[in-house]
Amino acid sequence: DAGVIQSPRHEVTEMGQEVTLRCKPISGHNSLFWYRQTMMRGLELLIYFNNNVPIDDSGMPEDRFSAKMPNASFSTLKIQPSEPRDSAVYFCASKGQMNTGELFFGEGSRLTVL
Amino acid sequence: SQQGEEDPQALSIQEGENATMNCSYKTSINNLQWYRQNSGRGLVHLILIRSNEREKHSGRLRVTLDTSKKSSSLLITASRAADTASYFCATTGGGNKLTFGTGTQLKVEL
Numbered sequence: 227d228a229g230v231i232q233s234p235r236h237e238v239t240e241m242g243q244e245v246t247l248r249c250k251p252i253s254g255h256n257s258l259f260w261y262r263q264t265m266m267r268g269l270e271l272l273i274y275f276n277n278n279v280p281i282d283d284s285g286m287p288e289d290r291f292s293a294k295m296p297n298a299s300f301s302t303l304k305i306q307p308s309e310p311r312d313s314a315v316y317f318c319a320s321k322g323q324m325n326t327g328e329l330f331f332g333e334g335s336r337l338t339v340l
Numbered sequence: 341s342q343q344g345e346e347d348p349q350a351l352s353i354q355e356g357e358n359a360t361m362n363c364s365y366k367t368s369i370n371n372l373q374w375y376r377q378n379s380g381r382g383l384v385h386l387i388l389i390r391s392n393e394r395e396k397h398s399g400r401l402r403v404t405l406d407t408s409k410k411s412s413s414l415l416i417t418a419s420r421a422a423d424t425a426s427y428f429c430a431t432t433g434g435g436n437k438l439t440f441g442t443g444t445q446l447k448v449e450l
Contacts (some may be wrong), residue, residue: 230382234439257436269428269440282437317382321436327371329438331382 228252230332232318238338242301244306244313247335251320259329260293269317275301304325307340344372344429344441352447359416361444363429364409370432372405374414377426377443386414386427419448 231250239245251258259274273283278295286293289307295301305312315336319329344365353359363372378439389391389396389450390410402415410433416423429441 241388259436259438261440268442271437271439274436276436281435319383326388327432327438328373328385328388329383331384333382 230318230320232316232332232335234335235333236336236338238340239308240340241309242307243262243339244304245308245312245337245339247303247316247318247337249301249303249318249332251301251318252322252330255320255322255330256298257323258295258301259319259321260301261319262314263317263334272303272316297323305337308337310339312340313337313339327336344431344439346427346429346441346444349442350388350445350447352449353419355419355421355448355450357448359419359423359446359448361414361427361446363412363441365412365413365429365431365441366410367433369407370434372403372412373430373438374401374403374412375428375430375440377428379425383428385392416446419446421448421450424448 233248256277260272262270272285273293275295293303315334317334319331322328344363347362357402373388377383387398389402389403391439400417405412424447426443426445430438
């Protein structure tokens with residue numbers, strides 16, 4: 227299995243630009259999570275999906291952030307417009323229905339907003 | 341928030357020594373998990389302990405859980421340089437939402 231695949235691995239952009247992060251979960255997994263990691267705030271859950279449906283988006287910082295999961299094999303996290311304080315590593319993780327609850331993480335997308 | 345807090349924040353030991361990390365959380369849980377994160381990489385699941393279990397082993401890892409004290413510990417025995425990483429506890433109170441602690445940075449020196 228290829229694992230959870232995220233792209234891009236690194237992105238540097240200027241304030242005000244739109245940023246789109248992409249995630250392909252492990253085939254057969256039905257839950258998908260987006261986390262953000264910073265030194266100051268640690269790992270924060272932004273949103274998670276079950277069977278492509280957003281279940282809890284209470285961690286999404288503000289309206290500039292949006293996430294979609296149009297099908298079981300693809301999800302996006304969009305920031306528009308981006309701000310320097312959005313600089314962080316964004317992780318996608320997936321979980322299968324039958325496993326014991328462990329999450330499988332991608333390698334992350336490191337975002338720098340100048 | 342039931343975010344866990346790990347203690348210590350950083351730990352430096354010599355290869356071959358044991359490393360112990362502690363995690364405290366705030367609310368009742370269904371299970372507690374430990375993850376490892378190597379620098380610049382994603383998190384990797386290590387072990388899960390259910391709320392009705394008190395101790396669990398996996399290779400060189402030993403996890404304990406004390407629900408009365410809302411705390412857990414992770415022991416890595418006979419540490420190796422390759423164990424150098426950050427270690428996080430994570431809890432679920434129900435459903436799929438997994439909340440991570442602040443992490444312990446472990447450095448194992450040769």
